[in-house]
Amino acid sequence: MNAHSHLPFVMLVRLxxxxxxxxxxxxxxxxxxxxxxxxLAVFSIGLGDGSHNSMIRNAIxxxxxxITIQLEGYQQAPANHKFLAQGILxxxxxxxxxxxxxxxxxVSLQVLASTAANSLGTAMISVQGEHDPLVxxxxxxxxxxxxxxxxxxxGVWIGSGMARRLKLKLGGKLVIMAGxxxxxxQAQLARVRGIYHSGVDEVDNFLVVSHLNLxxxxxxxxxxxxxxxxxxxxxxxLTEPSQLIEKQQHIQSVFSGQAxxxxxxxxxxxxxxxFIAIDDAGNYVFLLLILVMVTFGIIxxxxxxxxxxxxxxxxxxxxxxxxxxxxxxxxxxSLLLSVVSLGAGWLVGGGAHWWFSHHGIDMAxxxxxxxxxxxxxxxxxxxxxxxxxxxxxxxAIVFAxxxxxxxxxxxxxxxxxxxxxxxx
Amino acid sequence: xxLLKLQNVSKVYQxxxxxxxALKDIQLEVQEGEFLALVGPSGSGKTTLLNIIxxxxxxxxxxxxxxxxxxxxxxxSELSDFRLFQLGFIFQAYNLVPVLSALENVELxxxxxxxxxxxxxxxxEHYLNLVGLKAMKDRxxxxxxxxxQQRVAVARALAAEPRLVLADEPTxxxxxxxxxxxxxxxxxxxHEEKTTFIFSTHDQRVMERAExxxxxxxxxxxxxxxxxx
Numbered sequence: 055m056n057a058h059s060h061l062p063f064v065m066l067v068r069l070x071x072x073x074x075x076x077x078x079x080x081x082x083x084x085x086x087x088x089x090x091x092x093x094l095a096v097f098s099i100g101l102g103d104g105s106h107n108s109m110i111r112n113a114i115x116x117x118x119x120x121i122t123i124q125l126e127g128y129q130q131a132p133a134n135h136k137f138l139a140q141g142i143l144x145x146x147x148x149x150x151x152x153x154x155x156x157x158x159x160x161v162s163l164q165v166l167a168s169t170a171a172n173s174l175g176t177a178m179i180s181v182q183g184e185h186d187p188l189v190x191x192x193x194x195x196x197x198x199x200x201x202x203x204x205x206x207x208x209g210v211w212i213g214s215g216m217a218r219r220l221k222l223k224l225g226g227k228l229v230i231m232a233g234x235x236x237x238x239x240q241a242q243l244a245r246v247r248g249i250y251h252s253g254v255d256e257v258d259n260f261l262v263v264s265h266l267n268l269x270x271x272x273x274x275x276x277x278x279x280x281x282x283x284x285x286x287x288x289x290x291x292l293t294e295p296s297q298l299i300e301k302q303q304h305i306q307s308v309f310s311g312q313a314x315x316x317x318x319x320x321x322x323x324x325x326x327x328x329f330i331a332i333d334d335a336g337n338y339v340f341l342l343l344i345l346v347m348v349t350f351g352i353i354x355x356x357x358x359x360x361x362x363x364x365x366x367x368x369x370x371x372x373x374x375x376x377x378x379x380x381x382x383x384x385x386x387x388s389l390l391l392s393v394v395s396l397g398a399g400w401l402v403g404g405g406a407h408w409w410f411s412h413h414g415i416d417m418a419x420x421x422x423x424x425x426x427x428x429x430x431x432x433x434x435x436x437x438x439x440x441x442x443x444x445x446x447x448x449x450a451i452v453f454a455x456x457x458x459x460x461x462x463x464x465x466x467x468x469x470x471x472x473x474x475x476x477x478x
Numbered sequence: 479x480x481l482l483k484l485q486n487v488s489k490v491y492q493x494x495x496x497x498x499x500a501l502k503d504i505q506l507e508v509q510e511g512e513f514l515a516l517v518g519p520s521g522s523g524k525t526t527l528l529n530i531i532x533x534x535x536x537x538x539x540x541x542x543x544x545x546x547x548x549x550x551x552x553x554x555s556e557l558s559d560f561r562l563f564q565l566g567f568i569f570q571a572y573n574l575v576p577v578l579s580a581l582e583n584v585e586l587x588x589x590x591x592x593x594x595x596x597x598x599x600x601x602x603e604h605y606l607n608l609v610g611l612k613a614m615k616d617r618x619x620x621x622x623x624x625x626x627q628q629r630v631a632v633a634r635a636l637a638a639e640p641r642l643v644l645a646d647e648p649t650x651x652x653x654x655x656x657x658x659x660x661x662x663x664x665x666x667x668x669h670e671e672k673t674t675f676i677f678s679t680h681d682q683r684v685m686e687r688a689e690x691x692x693x694x695x696x697x698x699x700x701x702x703x704x705x706x707x
Contacts, residue, residue, distance in 0.1 A: 059562050060592040065585075072577035366575065372534055373634075374562025374590050376555055473535040476569065 061379045070386035073359065084355040085391065089398035091344040092452055096403025099448065100438035101415070102337045106330045107439050113326055113430035114319050115191040116257060119158060119289030121302055122322050123148070126313040128286065129322065134163050135235040135276045138314070141285035148288060151308060152301065156291040158186045159283070161269025166231040167212075167262060171221035178210075178230060178262040180269025187291050192250045192263065198224045199248030207267045209247035213258030217249045224249060230262065232272050240275045242268060254430065326430065341448075345455045348395070352459035356388050360463045367467055368475025381468040388460020392453055399452070410438040481641060481674055482508040482531065487540035489526055489697075500526040501697045504540070508676065510641075513668050515688030516678040523697040524678035525646055531676065532565055532644045533557040545641050562590055566635025568645035568677075573631040574619040580606060580630045581615040587638040605633035609663050625656030629663060636667055643668075645677035649684055661687050 074081055114120055123144060125136045138144050141159055148157045161180040166173055181188055184201045192211065193201065202209040210230075212222060222228060224246055231241040244264065252258055270284055278284030292301060298318055306316045320327045360367075367380060375383075414435040487504040490497050501523045508514060516524045529535035530542060533549050542549040545564055552560055561567075566587075574583045584602035589595070606612050609629040611622075619627050628648055635643045645664070649657035665687050668675045677684065685691055693701040 057563050057592070058559050059590050062589050062595070064595075065589050068582075069575070069577065076577060369567075369569070369573070369575070371558065372532065372561060372567050372569075373587050374558055376558040378555075473529050476529075476534070 059374050059376050059379060061375065061382070066379075066383060066386055067390075070383055070390055073363075073383075074387050074390055076359065080355060080358070081391070084351045085395050085398060088348045088351050088391075088395035088456075089402055091347045092396065092399030092448075093402025093404075093406065095341045095344040096399065096440070096448060097406045097410075097438065098340055099337050099444060100403070100407040100411070100440045101436060102333065103441070103444065104411075104436045104439040105432055106333065108433045108436060109330070109430045110319070110326070112191065112433070113323055114291070115187045116252075116254070116430060117289075117319065118160065118162075118287055118322055119156075119187070120292045120295055120298055120319050121290040121305065122287050122315075122317045122319075123290070123305065123309070124287040124315055124317070126315050129315060129317060132162070132164065133235070134232050134272060134286075137161070137273050137276070137278060137284050137286045138288070139278055139284055140282050141288070142283035144309075144314070145283070145285075145288055147308060148290065148305070151305065152290065152292075154293050155301075156185075156187060156293075158182065158188070158289040158291065159266060159285045160186075160287045160289055161266060161273060161284075162286045163232055163269060163272055165262070165272075167216065167220060168229045168231060169220040169222055169226070172219055174216060174219055174260070176216065176260045176262055178264060178269060180264045180266045182266045187289075188263065192252070195250040195252045197249050197251050199246070202247050202265055206247065207265055208243060208245050209264065210244045210268070211248040211250055211263040212246055213261055214249055214251040215255060215259035216262070217246070219259065222246050222249075230268075234276055240272060242271055244268065341451070345452065348452060348455055349459045352388055352391055352456050353462065355391065356384065356460055356463040357466070359387070360384060360467045363467075364470055364475045367470050368472045368477075371470070371472035372476065377468040381464045384464035384467045385457070385460050388456060388464070392456030392460075395456065396449060396452055400449075407438045407440055410436075411440075412437075479510050480507050481510045481512075481545060482506070482676075483541075483543045484531070485541050485543075487527075487530060487537045487542060489523075489530065489535070490538045499697055501530070501537070504697075504699060506692065506699065506702075508642075508674060510674055511668070511672050512674050512676075512690055513665060513688055514674075514676045514690045514692060515685055516676060516692050516694060517680060517685055518694035519680065522694040524694055526697075527694070528644050528646050528676065528678055531642075532567065533560055562587065562638070564641050566638055566640035566643040566673075568628065568631045568635055568643065568648045570647040570650045571624075574627055574634075576619050579616050579618055580611060580622065580626075580633075583619070583630055584634045584637050587634055591638060601637045602633070605637040606630070608636075608667065609633045623656070625652050625660060628652065628656075628660050632660065632664055632667065636671055636673060640673065642674045642676065645675065647678055647681075649679065649681050654683070657681065657683055 125138055128136045145157055145159050159182050163178045165176055165178045167176045179188065189201060197214060220228060226246045228244050229241050230244050231239055233239055273284040274280055292298065302316055302318055309316060370380060414437045416435050484504050484506040487501055489501040490499055504527065516527060518524055526535065530537050537550065547560065575586065578586065581602050584605055585598045588598040588601055603612060603615065606615050609632055611626060611629055614622060614626065649660055652660060661684055664675060679685065690704045692699055
């Protein structure tokens with residue numbers, strides 16, 4: 055015999071679709087539970103991504119940008135004598151290379167801040183001006199004072215925690231001291247021009263912000279030349295963060311052969327990356343629970359429907375439907391159930407995501423214990439975020455799960471011997 | 479011309495520790511175009527014999543040759559194709575796919591055969607017309623009476639142009655009027671379409687219309703009577 059059975063696609067889908075709706079109430083209950091579960095997972099992951107991205111954005115602003123350029127070895131063992139001696143040259147090169155992005159020169163130092171009342175080991179970050187994104191994020195947090203005047207080389211901003219510890223008020227004096235590579239100590243006098251409160255202890259207690267000039271005075275003592283604008287790093291803030299790796303590689307190629315490191319924010323803040331990965335894992339556990347629900351929902355619906363139709367399968371087999379076609383039919387039923395559920399799930403979860411991505415969720419009441427972690431902070435209003443990758447990832451996971459859930463019922467249907475099925 | 483030939487066909491079922499002999503040494507030859515009734519009391523082996531002829535069940539011993547094809551040599555997938563292209567089935571009950579309309583039920587087998595959709599639709603309408611159900615072609619089985627459902631099954635069986643139609647007690651669930659009407663249709667179409675019919679029955683009305691009656695008792699043929707001989 056050369057002729058073979060051929061189940062046309064239209065008839066296959068028609069049969070599967072109508073089989074699915076044979077018991078509409080049961081299908082609707084299963085579909086709703088899958089859609090609701092999936093919708094919740096979409097919303098929850100959107101909220102998780104929104105929170106993480108808020109933390110990342112703030113960490114990037116508070117830290118050293120999306121990409122950091124610094125002297126080789128600085129990341130492993132930061133020290134005040136490791137700086138870019140020809141800072142201005144590097145800055146000009148970068149400004150030419152990345153005209154759309156913000157290039158912020160920085161001097162970051164480990165210093166001792168002292169007053170008559172107390173001394174505190176702190177970090178001091180010196181920036182070029184109020185255009186620096188670090189200043190931009192601190193300005194709304196300013197409790198007292200204002201941004202430094204252009205010629206104010208001694209002015210500094212300190213955090214509320216440091217002000218309390220050093221018993222400093224606006225206009226108060228403090229001495230900034232730093233050790234040199236040769237073992238000596240150098241000191242500069244500074245005056246408090248602003249006190250901010252970020253809510254992040256690491257920032258409020260241990261960060262002094264000044265004009266670039268003040269930081270560069272310490273680097274000159276370490277051998278830097280004033281006219282070459284020495285700096286410890288150049289922070290790059292990308293207008294298109296999705297081009298991170300591409301731009302990193304581009305910059306690396308420009309500085310190749312020089313003792314310069316070009317690092318992404320993930321390389322500079324590995325603890326934050328790790329924290330987010332762990333938190334993401336928690337979200338995926340939630341997703342896993344949803345998938346278990348989806349799996350059992352589909353197995354329940356499709357298997358029940360298969361067991362109820364044993365005789366009908368016998369009839370179809372007697373009429374000439376092959377085992378493979380019967381298996382395919384049941385698989386298509388699972389597939390349709392999963393497609394409809396996913397569609398409804400995206401309507402529920404995607405709709406909630408769309409709303410909250412525009413209007414945000416005010417988390418202030420949940421953040422009474424503080425919104426700071428891992429040296430950064432989360433905005434009090436969280437906007438849900440879902441990347442295209444996430445959309446595909448979530449859909450693919452649930453889709454694959456639902457298809458896999460249909461395998462057992464399909465196998466069971468195909469194994470029914472027609473003669474036994476017809477006897478039932 | 480011989481269409482079907484059964485030689486030494488036996489069937490033994492294992493029921494727990496007990497072996498049940500359902501068929502014993504069946505020898506049967508059926509010519510093309512015959513309208514044959516398998517008769518006998520319940521448990522005499524009628525359905526088992528039909529299932530074996532239809533490739534739905536296998537025999538314990540013996541050979542079944544239909545249209546020069548030895549069924550016992552066919553693999554599972556080949557048996558499916560064999561049923562699709564060589565046979566038509568009419569069962570006692572639950573004959574139709576409930577989610578398909580009468581027309582779609584008739585179309586289904588011809589579509590499986592790979593015929594063009596337009597031809598399938600035309601054939602389905604033609605055969606529904608022959609069984610007097612054209613007006614009800616869009617109704618689902620649940621909206622048809624038992625007799626109408628069986629007529630759809632007859633249309634489906636014939637639309638596929640099978641060499642042989644096997645009907646297992648097709649009138650068992652029908653009232654007298656519907657049973658007679660169905661038999662008339664089957665008998666007429668068997669002549670018009672020159673299709674061979676084998677049906678099992680213990681319905682006297684069916685036996686009256688059969689041209690050949692093969693009687694089974696305890697799994698054996700004890701009488702083979704051709705009317706008019």
